[in-house]
Amino acid sequence: MEVSAPKILILYASYGEGHVQAARAIMDSLRRLGHCEVQLLDLMAESHPWLNGLTKFVYMQSFKTIPQLYGWVYNITRGMQAKSAFGHVLHSFGMRQLALTLKKELPDLVIHTFPQLALPALRRKMGMNLPIVNVVTDFDLHGRWLHPDIDRYYVATEDLQQEAAQRGIPIERIAATGIPIHASFYNLSVNEVPDQQQVIPPLQTETTTLLIMAGAYGVLSGILDICRHLSRLPQLRLLIVCGRNQQLKAELDALYADHPDIYTYGFVGYVPALMRASNLVITKPGGITLSESIASGLPILVFKPVPGQELNNALYLQQKGAARIARTTEELIQHCLDLISTPSLAKEMKQAIELLRKPHPADQIAEDILLQLVDKRTSVRTN
Template sequence: MLHCEDPVPEPAPPPSLAPPQGATDGGRIAIISASVGAGHDGAAAGLAARLAAQGFQVDRYDFLDLLPAGAGRLLCGAYHRMLTWAPEGYQRLYAATDRASRPGAVWRALFRAAEPRTLRALAPDTRAVVSTYPGAGQVLGALRRRGLLTVPALTYLTDFSVHALWVAPGIDAHLAVHPVPAAQAHARGAAAVTVAGPVTDPRFTPPAPGQRAAARRRFALPAHTPLALLVAGSWGVGAVRRTAAEIRRTGAAVPVVVCGRNQSLAEQLRRDGVEHAFGWVDDMPGLMHACDVLVQNAGGLTSLEAFAAGLPVLSYRCIPGHGHTNAAALEEAGLAPWIRDPDDLGPVLAELLDGPRGRTQRVTGLALHRRAPGPVPVIAARTDRRPSPIAPPDRPAPKRLRGRRRGPLTAVAVTATVCLGVAAPLAHAYNETPARFTAVAHYLDGAAR
């Protein structure tokens, strides 16, 4: 049981990534991600590795741990429940917050509650802070505006589409993976938008001679059959069983499904007759080497990894919210077609497997990783050499950050996340999702102020 009067523990010491032996000391960079799915953390890990290779000391933080009294985990659980049990509600909530000129009252309270812990977590010699999660960017931007964070704060836009929460006043620079999200961020008023390019694990490369056959043997996959790799994020959400069945019916490819941590989904697929259904896969580069095309429903990090591996990608039966907007942005960029009509699935799969469209998309995907230098040069150029990321002691924090307000902020955070976590399944269970979530989205949009 959570109690608002319970003391808030200090954040755990961050995992640090030291420069390799012999590298030049470039200073300390903090990266704030969030363990919401795996995409934000995956981008943070790749960025940390590249910064360390350039001589920076890197500290990583989970934004969920910076929220008070376990509210971050409640928020993550609520988000998971909405995607799983009430996707229509998540679509409404996503659209409502995307239309807002600023975060609504509930979100502002959550972000404000994270500010003291964020400041306490940063090491005194931090020279810059990078966010790979929208909520963290909102907190850093607010701290910069009020002069409580004295070193540059940057946001690395990990999605191909830019939701309103990604753009925070006070952030010094916004780094995008492609001109399409860069243009969206610029249109929303983001500061210093730069096309930096994607960051993925260096193991994601096109297969060398013999690697494809070896990977198929390792995963016990057919040696010569066209294979469509179907992914649904680390949570295994969306219409995965339906999509797998439809891929089989096309006859163009055999589905190979990765269910992430959703082991029950993998078991259901095997009962459905899908022979190649996996849970969590550590060797995703190898599995991509084994397959011929990627079918995705969210447009996240896995799509960027597929481009680096030389796989053509298509979007199909996308999850609500960011799944739809990312699919639209990938299609606009010419990187992945978005299949909206099931009758088009078979013909497009055939084109990507054997036709010129597939060859073109392989070239386009690989070029995405090769034509931009990556975010490290931009971050390094913004590195601040001032000694402390926190305002000096003779400049006291505003009263709203002091301890006596911690209890009310915690209460707001916990109440908001509990309400989200409980309202979603209840609304779905009583088949009243649209009516219930219209009111929730209206409030979170700030219109209830």
């Protein structure tokens, strides 16, 4: 009798691109390695569409207009307990929709790439023997991710693995795989642009290429001022990714149409190729973009990180020697000049990045999950 393919449900949220990108990376690996049936579900959007829209708006506005308040709330709740009164409320959203989905789809395992953890309580209520795993998508560990009834954790680093263990999670349940990103950041033949020369002009001798991820979750603060300063530096080529911000791209195109070393891009599928053609990157410190930069071996410059997970991500990588933080345009330009004029500094950062680099995190996560499902498709709990 032929055994049916495993069915896996991945729960994510659309608060920025990172959580869904992680979900898609895992989905691709599971389908390729295990021929699984994989379904993605934006639980908050499906279960509470009005509230989802409101909270996304509030999140974005607080992120942009009152970042200090956002950071204060993030840090004061960082040590929260899942089974506290606050934790019960926070993890109660989406329970009804999730119950309907479980009854309909009957998954063999559920993955979270966003810490909306209605499932542990629902699993007990429904009497299900259903493995649950969490994929932490930052270099910082907020208490929302931690729940004693989660069967497996996948985290960015060994430091997070140790921290989760110190906060009560059995260490055998925690794997330091890295944050899942698209396979094209590791495999040169995957998702490559048809003719890279048409998109990314060839390097000239003694030219440094700086990639600016300006469209990472909104607009990189002060991008026009940054470009104005950088455009004056000799032997520097700028590749500016504006994402879905068409207005920003139009402004930059108008300003630098005749500049021979400034190239702008909208929302493109060949960021891996752009990173491979670059020597440095300026970005907002989201977990996914940082992981993509690390996979590409790029020294990272972080500009004005927002307090909360962004700042904590940036501080961690700066502590490890893989990134530098700039809080003013002048400081950012100086960091660029230092790295361009002193190759040994960039070399040291690359060496630090190599220590953080994890080989194919999405594949590692998929392989580990598939191993747990081989025998009984019951539980990934190893204790």
